[in-house]
Amino acid sequence: MTPNYFLTKSLLYEWIPDFELNVYDLSDLVVLDQGLEKECKAIGEQFHTFLAIYKKGTIAKPKGLCTTFKYAILDSKALDLCQKFEEKLGGNILVAYAKPLERW
Numbered sequence: 001m002t003p004n005y006f007l008t009k010s011l012l013y014e015w016i017p018d019f020e021l022n023v024y025d026l027s028d029l030v031v032l033d034q035g036l037e038k039e040c041k042a043i044g045e046q047f048h049t050f051l052a053i054y055k056k057g058t059i060a061k062p063k064g065l066c067t068t069f070k071y072a073i074l075d076s077k078a079l080d081l082c083q084k085f086e087e088k089l090g091g092n093i094l095v096a097y098a099k100p101l102e103r104w
Contacts, residue, residue, distance in 0.1 A: 015050040028058040047078040049096040056091035072096035
């Protein structure tokens with residue numbers, strides 16, 4: 001079992017490629033409760049992005065998702081909705097990645 005096994009129980013992180021899921025330390029990602037996860041997934045689908053939730057205080061790692069994949073460019077409507085959703089996360093950080101995934 002990989003250290004990131006806890007992420008496989010979440011529908012939110014199905015987009016993470018196997019290599020990154022099995023090799024990178026993704027312990028800073030948060031698995032949401034089912035209601036918030038569904039809401040987050042719906043936001044991602046609505047604005048054609050992949051979303052991830054990071055623990056409060058997390059910084060980008062040399063081998064992490066933020067340094068591997070490009071962020072999504074959000075229009076003002078998407079940004080507003082993401083910011084409102086992020087307020088529900090108790091200080092955790094919402095990050096939107098481009099869909100389809102693009103490597104830096």
